[in-house]
Amino acid sequence: MTIFEATCSAPVNIAVVKYWGKNPEKIALNLPTNSSLSVTLSQDQLHSKTTIRASADFTSDRLWLNGHEESIEKNKRLVTCLRETRALRASMEDKDAALPKISGLNIHVCSENNFPTAAGLASSASGYACLVYTLAQLFQLPLDASDLSIIARQGSGSACRSMFGGFVAWEMGSKDDGSDSKAVQIAPETHWPDLQAMICVVSDAKKGTSSTEGMQLTVKTSALLQHRIKDVVPKRMEEMIKAIQDKDFPTFADLTMKDSNQFHAVCLDTYPPIFYLNDISRAIIRIVTEYNKDGIKAAYTFDAGPNAVIYAPEKNMAEIYALLSHYFPGHQFDDSLGLLKNNAAPSALPQNFDTRISPVFEQGSVKQILHTKADDGPRVLETAKHGLLNPEGLPKRLA
């Protein structure tokens, strides 16, 4: 009996023009109310990893997420991704009798994130990108990354952008069937290798309002969202694409911070209001604002949670880390890029920085800081070495 199996990993992406709002008339298709743009971050620090095996021995489709078995049927978006990829495989098998009949087999899906789920760190983006990419490998689908992004989008909107490395736009599209609402790469990760990111994990508690619920409520109740959609985002997308093409960090940073602010503004204009930023998030905004007072050297952005991502050129990262270390003692630092090199302590605070803009926070207010950079899209991994399923088709690791 042949076993069909694939293992892949996929990156998270952090948007610099935010996606917030689903077209209420096309909820099943997961179409956005505006285009968005993100940077794909390195899988060396943050990734989802998925193994999918198809076998005639399996009596049903099964799913394990981070070591817990979950119901597939209850997860409509996952069912959609599975149905779409299976249908594509079935039609290939219909046309070519030589192809193995995988589409009719049950599958076991095992997926893990190497970071806390649902803490505002885009876990659903890397998770669904990885699922769809691994399904495409398993079924040997002849689709490019943009084609796959259309399927991943139906799993989780922002997942479509994790189908590419580097700088990725999700074009909202205009067709009724959503077939042109897809990710495209604006520039590969090699285009701007100087761009790095510092992620501050403020809290890994499950967030209060899920993105899906939150954005539906915003679309329904925020008077300001319509203005953002119509009058702000289209121009901002154009400006952001140009800033990336030109590697113009001050403009990139300016637009990134403005768009993060505006996303949280429409959350606050939602009724009842949605808050993702807390006092620590706001202190990080103040710190970056003060650091930028004589010229833009860093950009903050916040997704649907209190965690900050700070984008900056490599040369500024030591100063940024020194500032974060000053205000947020007692964090764990992931220094896999070697920022501190041989120094145990961070470097001195930037000159001319007025430290009075915020008090020093108590130990552990920021739990973890990760230093990472823009990097590549999904990777195919060797199952023998990286596979998550044991010979019986059950997870090697259970929670």
Next chain:
Amino acid sequence: MTIFEATCSAPVNIAVVKYWGKNPEKIALNLPTNSSLSVTLSQDQLHSKTTIRASADFTSDRLWLNGHEESIEKNKRLVTCLRETRALRASMEDKDAALPKISGLNIHVCSENNFPTAAGLASSASGYACLVYTLAQLFQLPLDASDLSIIARQGSGSACRSMFGGFVAWEMGSKDDGSDSKAVQIAPETHWPDLQAMICVVSDAKKGTSSTEGMQLTVKTSALLQHRIKDVVPKRMEEMIKAIQDKDFPTFADLTMKDSNQFHAVCLDTYPPIFYLNDISRAIIRIVTEYNKDGIKAAYTFDAGPNAVIYAPEKNMAEIYALLSHYFPGHQFDDSLGLLKNNAAPSALPQNFDTRISPVFEQGSVKQILHTKADDGPRVLETAKHGLLNPEGLPKRLA
């Protein structure tokens, strides 16, 4: 030698449709980018009190605020109010030779608030309303409250609304000289005696961004503000006026909360962003939202600071105070309306309230809670009893 003197008090007002944005082409006139609407709160709890004396003995104009002498010349807006009222007095004296010549005398101004200045409790509103009202008394100006509101507006925008009791609109006006940008009373305080307010003083620290600076930055940088001004506020003003006329609390509350949220949303859309709400403010929003889950019973609103004002019908005030007492222990309670009557402790929490929506905050997170209600406009006080200046024309109390 005759001494001319007047002593008055004026109330604070808390807007339910917020003023945020000065017309950048008319900065000197202090014209707003949108109309606004407020409730005047009782002077029994919060007020400014001002004594102004004119005397041939005085060698210069002098000013004391809360027991500190301040420069008049450096305060352009105060100079404007003084110049305008003196000019009106001078023209009266020109026309009627029998009138005492007060306009040419130097004055001493002594003003006190019975609450912390610049903590987001509308101290400049009551302060400038009181200044202009007292000047009008001193000079015996034949002006009605709307006329005076035009002068007070040039001191501090929201001061114009403190010229009336009850429910007061500041009509933005359309004339170039600002002569129709004035306050009008929508309904007197006797119209809706059931409406009460609970003020939570979250912090009496001086706020980070002054209203004037903040709103100028918002006008300059927020893309969303223009939409609020053009498309949201005009309709909201009409709906709010109708809700007040109908004493329709659910609609009044709904609009009040939405407008507070939107004001803070445009602050967040400002660049760099302006934050007035902190984690305690946000907890108060969550508490009111949960309290309203089966029907609107209270409305929060926040001005340019973290302090909350909760409007509600009298019958809900005991429950609201019980909730605030649960989450914010260690506050001082101003119970001059007799809410607790003979009970030392607040009543039980409302049934069906899910207390898990927020943790209990540490002692003193909310410093003070004041229970108050809608009430009358500026009052003329008897100088012999209430005057703030001693026979030498100096403050009776210095800080």
